[in-house]
Amino acid sequence: MPTITVENYLKQIYLLQRGGELAPMGGLAVAVGVTPGTATSMVKTLADANLADYEPRAGVRLTEAGTRLALQVLRRHRLIELFLVQTLGLDWSEVHDEAEELEHAISDKVLEKIDTLLGHPDTDPHGDPIPPPTGSPRQEKLTPLNDCAPDTTAQIARVRDQEPAFLRFVDKHGLTPGTHFTVESQNPSADAITVRPHNREPVTLGLAAAGKIMVKVVE
Amino acid sequence: MPTITVENYLKQIYLLQRGGELAPMGGLAVAVGVTPGTATSMVKTLADANLADYEPRAGVRLTEAGTRLALQVLRRHRLIELFLVQTLGLDWSEVHDEAEELEHAISDKVLEKIDTLLGHPDTDPHGDPIPPPTGSPRQEKLTPLNDCAPDTTAQIARVRDQEPAFLRFVDKHGLTPGTHFTVESQNPSADAITVRPHNREPVTLGLAAAGKIMVKVVE
DNA sequence: CTCAGGACTTGACATCGATCAAACATCATA
DNA sequence: TATGATGTTTGATCGATGTCAAGTCCTGAG
Numbered sequence: 001m002p003t004i005t006v007e008n009y010l011k012q013i014y015l016l017q018r019g020g021e022l023a024p025m026g027g028l029a030v031a032v033g034v035t036p037g038t039a040t041s042m043v044k045t046l047a048d049a050n051l052a053d054y055e056p057r058a059g060v061r062l063t064e065a066g067t068r069l070a071l072q073v074l075r076r077h078r079l080i081e082l083f084l085v086q087t088l089g090l091d092w093s094e095v096h097d098e099a100e101e102l103e104h105a106i107s108d109k110v111l112e113k114i115d116t117l118l119g120h121p122d123t124d125p126h127g128d129p130i131p132p133p134t135g136s137p138r139q140e141k142l143t144p145l146n147d148c149a150p151d152t153t154a155q156i157a158r159v160r161d162q163e164p165a166f167l168r169f170v171d172k173h174g175l176t177p178g179t180h181f182t183v184e185s186q187n188p189s190a191d192a193i194t195v196r197p198h199n200r201e202p203v204t205l206g207l208a209a210a211g212k213i214m215v216k217v218v219e
Numbered sequence: 220m221p222t223i224t225v226e227n228y229l230k231q232i233y234l235l236q237r238g239g240e241l242a243p244m245g246g247l248a249v250a251v252g253v254t255p256g257t258a259t260s261m262v263k264t265l266a267d268a269n270l271a272d273y274e275p276r277a278g279v280r281l282t283e284a285g286t287r288l289a290l291q292v293l294r295r296h297r298l299i300e301l302f303l304v305q306t307l308g309l310d311w312s313e314v315h316d317e318a319e320e321l322e323h324a325i326s327d328k329v330l331e332k333i334d335t336l337l338g339h340p341d342t343d344p345h346g347d348p349i350p351p352p353t354g355s356p357r358q359e360k361l362t363p364l365n366d367c368a369p370d371t372t373a374q375i376a377r378v379r380d381q382e383p384a385f386l387r388f389v390d391k392h393g394l395t396p397g398t399h400f401t402v403e404s405q406n407p408s409a410d411a412i413t414v415r416p417h418n419r420e421p422v423t424l425g426l427a428a429a430g431k432i433m434v435k436v437v438e
Numbered sequence: 439c440t441c442a443g444g445a446c447t448t449g450a451c452a453t454c455g456a457t458c459a460a461a462c463a464t465c466a467t468a
Numbered sequence: 469t470a471t472g473a474t475g476t477t478t479g480a481t482c483g484a485t486g487t488c489a490a491g492t493c494c495t496g497a498g
Contacts, residue, residue: 034455034457037456041477042456089332090329105323244445256446264484275447445494450488452486455482456482459480465474467472468471
């Protein structure tokens with residue numbers, strides 16, 4: 001059984017690896033909230049335990065075993081988030097931090113009860129895919145909102161930020177996962193995009209913020 | 220914020236103090252599962268933090284502050300147990316160990332949501348009182364089942380053992396908290412007592428086992 | 439009243455996960 | 469190509485929690 005610290009490293013490495021092959025050490029240190037030196041020595045420990053491959057001055061990559069553990073942690077995290085929102089009625093802006101703690105304490109037995117209670121969902125409140133008990137989560141091809149041309153109609157799929165303030169903003173303007181909307185205008189010079197969620201007032205947001213929102217374009 | 224280890228020590232000292240003034244060091248070491256030396260040094264640490272008063276070779280007693288923390292831990296533990304049974308449908312024989320982990324990970328916010336969801340209950344599935352958010356739990360005067368004379372009619376109030384095997388036995392014979400029953404016979408020489416839960420077959424159990432079941436005598 | 443054995447304490451030390459400061463490597467660019 | 473910004477590694481060290489073994493205290497049997 002990995003320690004809480006190890007679980008956190010594995011999870012963060014997994015998330016940093018998305019896209020790139022190697023997770024950079026610097027990013028990892030920031031992600032787990034430790035100094036670079038700590039990250040280096042911990043990653044060496046992970047490598048000794050065959051959970052990761054470490055390439056000095058290049059980065060770190062999870063092994064098969066490490067990936068499996070990371071996905072289990074992610075599954076716990078995301079199921080807990082959904083549970084907190086759906087069953088206990090917490091606000092989606094605050095569940096991330098709660099889940100961060102609970103994901104290390106919950107047993108498989110309880111987790112599967114929750115999974116059943118929720119009807120085996122496949123995404124959490126932020127639209128992030130919930131990995132299945134074994135194997136990898138399915139990957140959908142999503143488009144960042146800032147890449148959407150005017151008049152595009154699409155559906156919000158995923159909000160990639162856990163900042164409570166941002167999440168509250170998103171919620172307030174109805175841009176939560178599942179919402180359909182149309183792009184009213186897109187202006188790179190102004191660094192802004194305006195979208196109109198169906199049945200809502202239009203919202204304008206900066207392209208940086210829009211980049212954190214992933215959408216599924218409606219054909 | 221006390222560490223998980225400290226929370227466990229406080230909780231165990233609180234439970235050991237019940238009845239006696241001082242919790243014995245030996246019992247504490249066994250309860251938290253460490254060697255006596257570890258318990259001694261940890262208790263000194265607690266004393267330094269003003270959470271306990273330590274009397275060498277006599278025992279340890281919680282201070283006001285220590286008691287407050289211990290009750291919070293107990294409240295978390297017992298609410299979680301009830302939640303696991305009522306909401307997630309786990310068996311009461313297995314929730315103790317689960318709660319043992321979760322009690323250190325759950326936030327006040329989530330806990331109060333659970334409390335509300337459960338309708339502010341005042342006992343857990345084992346009949347143990349759930350301490351209120353602040354202050355002490357009410358103490359009811361209960362009688363151990365082995366002290367009940369034949370023909371006594373009473374109600375099971377509390378089962379003071381967390382052993383899954385014992386709890387399953389109790390459950391199987393319908394001796395769960397809330398059940399009314401009548402004592403059919405009591406035989407100290409045979410070290411046995413036979414009780415008949417209403418609407419159930421009679422059960423015979425040893426006096427030691429009966430001593431772990433607390434009942435409220437019906438006037 | 440004594441003293442042996444069990445209970446408890448002490449002190450030396452191990453391990454884990456973290457820190458910090460300083461040495462070091464890499465790379466883009468002036 | 470030299471240089472500085474940036475990122476990485478090393479090594480000393482810390483605090484929390486634990487072990488173990490030796491020493492001390494207390495109690496009850498003789």
